[in-house]
Amino acid sequence: MLKIDRGISQGIIVFALLLLASGIFFACEQKPQQMEETTTQQATPAPEMQEPMAPAEEPQAQAPQDEPIKIGAIFAITGRAAWLGEPEARTAEMIIEKVNGQGGINGRVIELIVKDTQGAEDRAVNAVRDLFREDVVAIIGPSRSGTSMAVADMCEEQQMPLISCAALAQITEGRKWVFKTPQKDSDVVIRIYEYMRDHGMTRVALITGTTGFGAGGREKLKEMAPEYGLEVVADETYGPGDTDMTPHLTRIRGTNPQAIVNWSIIPGQSIVMKNMKELGMSDIQIFQSHGFGNYGYLKAAGDAAEGVLFPAGRALVVDDLPADHPQKEVLSKLKQDYETRYDEPLSTFAGHAYDALWLVLDAIENVGADRAAIRDYIENRKGFVGTGGVFNFSPEDHTGLDKDSLEMLTVRNGKFAIPGGE
Amino acid sequence: MGLKNLTGLVLLSLAVIVLPYALPDFYFKLIQIGIYALICIGLSLLLGYAGQISLGHAAFYALGAYTSAILTVRYGWSPWLAVWVGIGLTIILALAIGIPSLRLQGHYLAMATLAFGEIAFVVATAWVALTGGPSGFGHIPKWNVFGYRLVPPRADQAIFYFVWAAVILGLLVALNLINSRVGRALRAIHDGEQAADVLGIPTATYKIKIFVLSAAYASVAGSIYAHVSGYVNPGPFSVEHSILFITMVIVGGMRTVWGGVAGACLMGLLPELLADLEHWRFAIYGLILLIIMMFIPQGILLGVRDLIAWSLEKLPFRKADSPGETE
Numbered sequence: 235m236l237k238i239d240r241g242i243s244q245g246i247i248v249f250a251l252l253l254l255a256s257g258i259f260f261a262c263e264q265k266p267q268q269m270e271e272t273t274t275q276q277a278t279p280a281p282e283m284q285e286p287m288a289p290a291e292e293p294q295a296q297a298p299q300d301e302p303i304k305i306g307a308i309f310a311i312t313g314r315a316a317w318l319g320e321p322e323a324r325t326a327e328m329i330i331e332k333v334n335g336q337g338g339i340n341g342r343v344i345e346l347i348v349k350d351t352q353g354a355e356d357r358a359v360n361a362v363r364d365l366f367r368e369d370v371v372a373i374i375g376p377s378r379s380g381t382s383m384a385v386a387d388m389c390e391e392q393q394m395p396l397i398s399c400a401a402l403a404q405i406t407e408g409r410k411w412v413f414k415t416p417q418k419d420s421d422v423v424i425r426i427y428e429y430m431r432d433h434g435m436t437r438v439a440l441i442t443g444t445t446g447f448g449a450g451g452r453e454k455l456k457e458m459a460p461e462y463g464l465e466v467v468a469d470e471t472y473g474p475g476d477t478d479m480t481p482h483l484t485r486i487r488g489t490n491p492q493a494i495v496n497w498s499i500i501p502g503q504s505i506v507m508k509n510m511k512e513l514g515m516s517d518i519q520i521f522q523s524h525g526f527g528n529y530g531y532l533k534a535a536g537d538a539a540e541g542v543l544f545p546a547g548r549a550l551v552v553d554d555l556p557a558d559h560p561q562k563e564v565l566s567k568l569k570q571d572y573e574t575r576y577d578e579p580l581s582t583f584a585g586h587a588y589d590a591l592w593l594v595l596d597a598i599e600n601v602g603a604d605r606a607a608i609r610d611y612i613e614n615r616k617g618f619v620g621t622g623g624v625f626n627f628s629p630e631d632h633t634g635l636d637k638d639s640l641e642m643l644t645v646r647n648g649k650f651a652i653p654g655g656e
Numbered sequence: 657m658g659l660k661n662l663t664g665l666v667l668l669s670l671a672v673i674v675l676p677y678a679l680p681d682f683y684f685k686l687i688q689i690g691i692y693a694l695i696c697i698g699l700s701l702l703l704g705y706a707g708q709i710s711l712g713h714a715a716f717y718a719l720g721a722y723t724s725a726i727l728t729v730r731y732g733w734s735p736w737l738a739v740w741v742g743i744g745l746t747i748i749l750a751l752a753i754g755i756p757s758l759r760l761q762g763h764y765l766a767m768a769t770l771a772f773g774e775i776a777f778v779v780a781t782a783w784v785a786l787t788g789g790p791s792g793f794g795h796i797p798k799w800n801v802f803g804y805r806l807v808p809p810r811a812d813q814a815i816f817y818f819v820w821a822a823v824i825l826g827l828l829v830a831l832n833l834i835n836s837r838v839g840r841a842l843r844a845i846h847d848g849e850q851a852a853d854v855l856g857i858p859t860a861t862y863k864i865k866i867f868v869l870s871a872a873y874a875s876v877a878g879s880i881y882a883h884v885s886g887y888v889n890p891g892p893f894s895v896e897h898s899i900l901f902i903t904m905v906i907v908g909g910m911r912t913v914w915g916g917v918a919g920a921c922l923m924g925l926l927p928e929l930l931a932d933l934e935h936w937r938f939a940i941y942g943l944i945l946l947i948i949m950m951f952i953p954q955g956i957l958l959g960v961r962d963l964i965a966w967s968l969e970k971l972p973f974r975k976a977d978s979p980g981e982t983e
Contacts, residue, residue, distance in 0.1 A: 254942030352927075355891050356688045360928070363684050363809055380889045383794055387886045388809050402791055444781050446889065449789040471782070 302345035303338075303603045305330075305594055306365035306373040309399070309587070310353035310381070317530060318377040322399055322587035323348055324576055325568075326374065329591050332571070339599050351376050355384040362388055371603045374590040375399055377583070379446040386412050395609045397590035399583070401524075402450050406632035411609055413632045415589040415622055416582075417524060417547065421637040423454045425545035426521050427462040429642060430493055435519070439468035439491035441482055441506060443498030451497035451523055467491050474500045479509045487515060494518055499525035504534035511538040519543065524640070527582040532645060543653065545640040547622045549585040550650040564619055585621030593618060593625070661831050664914065665824060672820040676813045684812045687884065689924035690819035691877045696904045696916030697826045698873025703902070704910035705834065705842040706866045707849075708758070711898050712769030715776035716871040718893035719746050720878025722780065722787055725888045728797045735799055739879040746875035750868040758863045761849070765867065773895045780890040792889025799883045808884065815884055822880060823917065826873060830913040833869075842866060907948050909955020918957040 307326050310319030330346040338344055347368055349361035358381035365373055372395040376382050379402035389396040390411050398405050398414040406412050430438065440455050442448040448471070459466050467489040470482040479502065486494060494515075496506045503526060510520060522544035526532075532539055548555060552565040568588055569580045593612055601607040613632070618625040623639020644653040676683045695713055702708050723742035727733040733741075753772055757764040780787045787793075799806040799818060806815045833839055844852040845859050852859050882888050900923070908919020930940055952959030 251942065251946060254939055254946060355885070355887075355889070357927075359808075359885065360685050360688070363812065364681075366809055367681050379791060380891045383792065383887050383889065384885060387794060391807055392809055404791060404794070444790055446789075446791040449781075449784060449791055453784070473781075 300342075302343040303598060304345045304347060304368055304370040305591070306362075306368065306370035307346055307348045307587075307591075308351050308358055308361045308365070308373060308375040308381075308385070309348070310377040311348070311350040313352035313354065315353035315378050317528065318399075318583050319351070319353070319375075321572075321576075321578075321581050321584035322375065322377055323350075325572060325584040325587045326591050328571060328575055329588065329595075333595065339595055340602070342603070344595070344598075351378075351381050353378055353381065355381055358385050359388065361385075362394075366392055366394065371395075371598065371605055372397065372594045372608050374587065374594060379405065379450070382414070393605060393609075395594070395605055395612065397593055397612070399586040399590055402446055403633075404450075409632070413590075413593070413612055413627070413634070415586045415593070415620065415625075415633075417622060417635050417639050418633050419450050419454045420458070421635065421640060422524050422545050423451070423458050424637045425640050425642060426495060426543075427458060427464060429521075429543065430464060431462045435492040436463060436465060437467050437489075437491045437493075438464050439470075439486040439489060439494045439518075440466055441468075441470040441472065441479070441486065441494060441496050441498075443500045443502055444471050444473045445498070445500055447499040447523075447525055448497055451525075455495060455497065472498075472502050472506075474502065476502050477505060479506045480513065482506075483509050483513055483515065487513065487518075491518060493521060495521045495523075497523040497525070499523075501531065501534060504531045504539075507535045507538040507542065524582065527643075527650070529579045529581065532648070532650065537648070539645040540647075542645050544643055546643050546650075547582040547585055547639065548641050549580055549582045549621045551641065551643060551652050552580070554652045560619055560624060561621065565621055568621060582621070589618075589620035589622050589625070592620065658831075658835065661835075665827060665831075668827075668917075669824055672817065672824070676816055683816055684809075685925065685928055686921070687812070687816050687819050688881075689920050690816070690823050691881050691884075692901065692904060692924055693823050693917045693920035694819075694826050694877040694880070695874045695901050696908065696920045697823070697830050697913050698870035698916075699901055700905045700908075700910050700913050700916035701830055701833070701842075701866055701873075702870040703905050704912070704915070705839070705846055706863045707846045708863060708867065709763060709766040709902065710769040710867065710870065711766050711895065711902070712753075712771075712773035712776070713871070713874045713901050714893045714895060714897035715769075715773040716746050716750065716874035717878040717881070717897070718776055718780055718890070719749065720875030721882040721888050721893070722878075723875075724879040724882040725793065725796045726786065728883070729793065729795060735797060735879070735883045739876060742875045742879050743872050746871050747868050750871035751864070754864040754867040758867060759860045769898075770895065773898050777890055777894055780893060788889070790890060792887060792891075794887040796882055796886045796888065798886060799880075806884065808886075819880060819884070822876065826876075827913060827917065834913065838862065838865075903945070907945065907956055909957040909959070911954060911958060915955045915957045919955065922956060 307323065309323045310316060311323045326346060327348065330344050333339060334343050347365060347370060349364060351358040351361055358376050362373065362385045373389065374397045376385065377399050379400040382398040382400040382405045386396065386405055386409055390409050393411060396412045398412065399416065400414065401416040401419060403418055405414050438459065440452060442452040456466055468486045468491060470486060472479055472482060496503055503522065507520060520542050522542055524544065524546040526544045527546040527550050548561055549565055552569045555562045572580045572584060594608060596618065597608040597611040601611045613627050613629055616626045623635045625634035627634040641652060643650050695717055699710065699713055702710055720742040723745055724735060724738040727738040727741060728735055753768050757768040781790050801818065804814065806818060808815060841857045841862055844855060844857055845862060849859055904919035904923045905916050907923055908917065909915030926941060926944065948956060
């Protein structure tokens with residue numbers, strides 16, 4: 235019996251062994267910096283942080299005062315998009331601990347219910363269903379555009395405020411209950427194209443990753459080029475598994491562009507820069523998208539990244555910001571807290587979660603723990619100083635950021651920096 | 657179809673009806689698993705009865721989902737009509753792949769479907785004008801059953817019933833097929849292709865037919881998925897998922913179509929149940945797979961049955977352990 239299946243079953247045994255081995259390896263690797271369990275809740279404020287007033291003990295008129303306010307958070311904490319979701323979850327947990335340590339919001343403790351989507355659509359959908367049952371007042375996340383799109387309609391249907399940490403413009407389009415904190419793709423394109431126009435560039439080559447992030451950028455780049463007098467002379471794409479972009483770049487070189495825009499959020503973007511260096515294409519200016527704003531990618535590109543230009547949020551260059559910059563205070567505080575706690579450099583993605591969570595906390599503080607009130611408050615929120623920029627929401631704009639939220643950055647001596655300085 | 661299977665179907669139906677009331681905070685996790693179970697029923701027909709592997713079932717799943725999505729969103733069709741177009745397209749493509757590769761002996765179908773799965777994923781990702789590319793597209797109309805719209809999460813219970821009704825229907829069709837002349841012919845092919853040939857069974861034709869049928873199951877599952885979730889993107893249709901489906905069938909047991917359902921439930925729920933174990937999840941997952949494959953290669957369903965039988969009769973093997981008995 236089972237003679238035909240022997241080959242398959244042996245294959246599965248090998249696969250299972252590999253999974254087991256990598257699983258153990260992964261678990262061991264993660265252990266030293268183990269994260270908080272799924273629910274971060276501090277029932278009582280930490281004694282050392284307790285304020286003399288002890289607001290939690292104050293008797294209040296409203297009835298459910300002692301019950302915690304629940305906020306949901308869904309991030310890709312493990313899986314392929316873990317480099318996005320992990321800093322996001324860490325930031326959110328850190329904020330909640332701090333807030334609860336100081337007596338919570340309006341005297342009520344905040345309970346953050348964190349769910350891991352593993353970056354998968356079906357898991358994100360089930361996580362949201364779980365959170366609906368937990369009766370949370372708002373949800374922050376998901377980390378990826380695909381998972382955000384998968385849950386957006388459900389939140390809309392359930393009238394649940396959702397503040398996504400993903401970039402795709404479609405996430406908020408035509409939706410009443412969905413907001414997002416990352417900068418708009420179109421604003422990033424504007425910053426890149428304005429720079430090109432101001433520096434007399436007319437021929438631009440595109441090379442983009444084939445994920446949602448890359449495709450969204452590619453569309454906007456092609457659509458907006460004519461407005462800035464630019465001609466798109468090449469349009470190449472690469473997949474998440476590609477490890478050598480030399481053929482793409484050789485084709486691009488043949489079209490004689492003045493600038494290359496490498497728009498991607500996958501590791502391949504670092505390979506593009508390395509390949510360009512190998513091919514000796516240093517006469518062509520390379521631009522990256524805000525998806526480059528991650529120290530892992532910077533490290534992967536090595537010295538090939540020197541001189542690259544990319545618009546991104548200011549979380550990467552906190553120390554370079556002038557003292558009177560409106561975001562200086564928020565950013566340097568987050569940077570200090572995050573880096574001392576987790577011993578890793580602050581990324582812009584951590585900032586997206588910071589903004590999302592504080593928008594909700596700020597709304598709760600002002601209008602109470604009511605979903606509709608939170609939504610209305612965020613929609614009309616103006617001048618909210620976050621890590622991504624100064625947010626000005628309106629019924630038409632659920633992103634709240636404009637092109638000024640982005641800073642054109644470069645890489646100098648292996649560090650993100652503002653060009654021209656020093 | 658046999659008393660055993662009839663009892664099984666009745667018990668499953670009862671379990672489905674009761675579950676949302678018994679486990680109101682849990683049952684919705686079985687919505688997506690039901691969709692996977694439907695694919696696995698088709699796949700277990702192919703694996704267990706025709707002895708062929710398809711590494712491209714996620715592509716047929718995608719074909720159903722995208723056909724449904726495109727026809728309903730761009731052309732305003734009803735989901736009920738779009739499903740049939742999805743099935744039609746799937747049959748055509750499955751024939752195109754199956755006819756050349758199933759006429760040959762050996763695992764040519766696995767290779768052909770692997771390539772097809774990869775191509776389908778690339779098309780879904782790169783043909784932005786048609787499929788919306790990696791960002792996919794949303795606002796897909798929901799199922800409308802007798803004027804009642806199945807909108808998640810409000811109608812989760814109805815969606816759960818809807819999906820599992822499809823699973824039970826799928827089981828019914830598969831069980832009827834197995835216990836017909838076709839089923840007997842397929843079992844003969846599985847046990848010995850040359851012997852079946854000599855007996856006058858047109859083996860190639862049967863294998864092609866069963867492959868087309870199993871692809872159609874995946875297509876229906878895709879349509880159901882598209883109109884339940886309201887959003888499609890290439891993510892859930894990668895070759896990785898094709899392998900997941902095969903793993904589900906093998907873990908559940910490929911010698912009975914019930915195994916597909918059991919495997920989908922087990923493999924679908926494992927990551928959910930292990931979610932609290934954070935970083936040890938993958939290790940435990942691998943260990944469970946390993947144990948199942950090494951010690952109960954007949955799959956979890958028959959494995960449990962054999963275990964019970966063994967403990968009852970104190971006999972390591974039962975004489976009646978033939979496929980005919982299990983259906």
